[in-house]
Amino acid sequence: MSAPKELKSFSREDVAVHNRDGDLWIIIDSKVYDISRFKNLHPGGASVFDEEVAGQDATEAFYGLHRHEVLTRPQYARLQIGTIKGEQPVIYDRIPGEVSKVPYAEPTWLSAGYHSPYFKESHRRLQQAVRKFVDDFVWPDAQAREADGKRPSQSVIDKMAELNLHAMRMGPGKHLKGLKLMGGIVTPEEFDYFHELIITQEIVRCGARGYGDGLNAGAVIGLPPVLNFGSPEVQAKVLPDVFSGQKFICLAISEAHAGSDVTGLQTTAVKTEDGKYWIVNGTKKWITNGTFTTGCKTEDGFTVILIERGEGVETKHVKTSYSPTAGTAYVTFDNVKVPVENTLGEEGMGIFVMLSNFNHERWVMCCSSARSQRLIVEECLKWTQQRKAFGKPLNSQAVIRSKLAAMIARAESVQNWLENITYQMCNMSYKQQASKLAGQIAFLKTYSTRCAQETARDAVQIFGGRGITQSGMGQFIEHYHRTAPFDALLGGAEDVLADLGVRQATRGMPANSRL
Numbered sequence: 001m002s003a004p005k006e007l008k009s010f011s012r013e014d015v016a017v018h019n020r021d022g023d024l025w026i027i028i029d030s031k032v033y034d035i036s037r038f039k040n041l042h043p044g045g046a047s048v049f050d051e052e053v054a055g056q057d058a059t060e061a062f063y064g065l066h067r068h069e070v071l072t073r074p075q076y077a078r079l080q081i082g083t084i085k086g087e088q089p090v091i092y093d094r095i096p097g098e099v100s101k102v103p104y105a106e107p108t109w110l111s112a113g114y115h116s117p118y119f120k121e122s123h124r125r126l127q128q129a130v131r132k133f134v135d136d137f138v139w140p141d142a143q144a145r146e147a148d149g150k151r152p153s154q155s156v157i158d159k160m161a162e163l164n165l166h167a168m169r170m171g172p173g174k175h176l177k178g179l180k181l182m183g184g185i186v187t188p189e190e191f192d193y194f195h196e197l198i199i200t201q202e203i204v205r206c207g208a209r210g211y212g213d214g215l216n217a218g219a220v221i222g223l224p225p226v227l228n229f230g231s232p233e234v235q236a237k238v239l240p241d242v243f244s245g246q247k248f249i250c251l252a253i254s255e256a257h258a259g260s261d262v263t264g265l266q267t268t269a270v271k272t273e274d275g276k277y278w279i280v281n282g283t284k285k286w287i288t289n290g291t292f293t294t295g296c297k298t299e300d301g302f303t304v305i306l307i308e309r310g311e312g313v314e315t316k317h318v319k320t321s322y323s324p325t326a327g328t329a330y331v332t333f334d335n336v337k338v339p340v341e342n343t344l345g346e347e348g349m350g351i352f353v354m355l356s357n358f359n360h361e362r363w364v365m366c367c368s369s370a371r372s373q374r375l376i377v378e379e380c381l382k383w384t385q386q387r388k389a390f391g392k393p394l395n396s397q398a399v400i401r402s403k404l405a406a407m408i409a410r411a412e413s414v415q416n417w418l419e420n421i422t423y424q425m426c427n428m429s430y431k432q433q434a435s436k437l438a439g440q441i442a443f444l445k446t447y448s449t450r451c452a453q454e455t456a457r458d459a460v461q462i463f464g465g466r467g468i469t470q471s472g473m474g475q476f477i478e479h480y481h482r483t484a485p486f487d488a489l490l491g492g493a494e495d496v497l498a499d500l501g502v503r504q505a506t507r508g509m510p511a512n513s514r515l
């Protein structure tokens with residue numbers, strides 16, 4: 001390995017004389033780069049280094065066309081030969097764990113000078129630790145895997161397991177008992193839904209939608225039926241492996257035949273004559289991750305059965321517009337023999353098994369949608385400040401500001417409603433949540449994913465062609481615009497959820513209510 005180059009100090013006049021072919025320097029944020037040889041290798045072409053740039057300060061030109069991250073890549077960082085005397089760079093690399101200072105880039109509870117009635121010291125400790133962990137380990141893997149389409153690296157899954165993050169993603173409950181959470185900074189007893197919200201939102205900051213699902217997010221919807229309805233033997237078999245990141249689990253409900261209409265599914269489970277096994281036949285579609293908490297049609301109606309990978313179970317990749325790293329699959333069950341002990345809940349009562357978790361899973365989706373919108377707000381605020389059009393920054397155009405205003409209002413309203421619902425969840429039993437919050441959560445989910453799609457569309461307008469380009473300035477916008485529609489489908493399509501909320505409200509109308 002060669003020794004790091006010693007950086008020299010130059011005046012702006014020193015730099016100005018290196019302004020021709022074969023001897024070409026530029027200044028970016030008070031750093032001096034020798035691009036004499038790089039010029040002809042530059043992905044944006046050689047002609048851009050004209051007299052406006054050669055030997056000059058190219059900071060504005062550079063940041064109008066590249067993300068800062070470009071200059072941190074080793075092959076480009078080594079082009080730096082010095083700095084400008086008496087000046088300091090003001091643009092810096094991502095600092096792992098740092099809270100953004102861009103207005104609205106963080107929820108108010110995390111922004112300097114604001115207050116919150118909900119978030120206590122243990123939440124703040126957890127947020128700092130999870131952000132640092134995500135920045136150090138998850139963020140780089142997320143970017144690399146979204147680029148190569150492979151599943152999340154097992155090393156990241158293992159690190160998450162060491163800190164018990166997989167267990168914490170299931171929310172508060174007895175499954176946390178005795179576990180050391182995030183190295184011991186939160187006790188299982190104090191862990192509440194706000195802690196869970198923090199974990200979900202910190203992971204979402206990676207801006208890698210499919211990757212987040214690939215990190216065994218399927219457990220959030222697939223594991224609760226095992227936790228709440230599985231026999232102690234089934235739990236002992238499954239939970240340790242999932243929490244340690246050795247096994248993945250998911251919910252297998254939707255089929256080519258049935259989506260929101262859960263009762264229309266066609267996968268069947270028939271008992272063997274000795275009553276010891278289920279024989280499962282059928283297919284599932286759009287399923288993410290490994291072991292399957294599967295909705296089946298049985299003699300008595302609808303039953304949920306835990307099916308492990310094995311003989312008769314096959315999966316093949318479904319190519320979606322969202323992301324290959326999530327591992328979305330088409331699953332076929334061909335005479336799969338499953339011990340009846342794997343039945344989750346009572347036979348024929350599968351709908352209750354499923355319904356019992358709908359609120360929590362939709363709430364997790366809201367946490368995720370709220371945070372991903374904020375990431376887009378931050379990208380847009382930065383871009384409209386640094387990008388010039390018609391000789392002025394984009395944010396000097398009223399039409400652009402009006403789009404930003406709408407985006408910010410959406411992100412803030414979703415987060416604030418979410419925090420209120422989370423507070424209610426912390427103070428209600430699971431049963432109370434089912435009767436009081438199903439409508440609220442359904443409305444928030446619908447509202448949030450609609451906001452997300454409007455924000456995605458506005459962001460593409462603001463970024464122009466870059467908003468549909470998978471690398472460079474608009475890469476997170478392109479990803480968001482491509483993946484946001486998925487959030488509007490999972491956990492119940494928007495219209496179905498909104499209707500559920502209204503029907504619940506209608507049922508709660510007092511008999512004597514009159515205008």
Ligand code: HEM
Nearest residue numbers: 033043044048053058061062065066067070076079472473
């Ligand atoms: C050390 C200095 C520079 C480095 C290392 C560099 C590197 C790159 C890289 C890697 C790309 C590919 C796209 C991306 O990854 O964002 C690119 C594109 C480009 N660069 Fe540079 N660049 C430098 C300076 C400049 C300057 C000063 C200008 C303008 C005066 C410029 C104009 C462009 C243009 C027009 C593109 C194409 C952008 C697009 O496709 O949207 N570059 N550059």
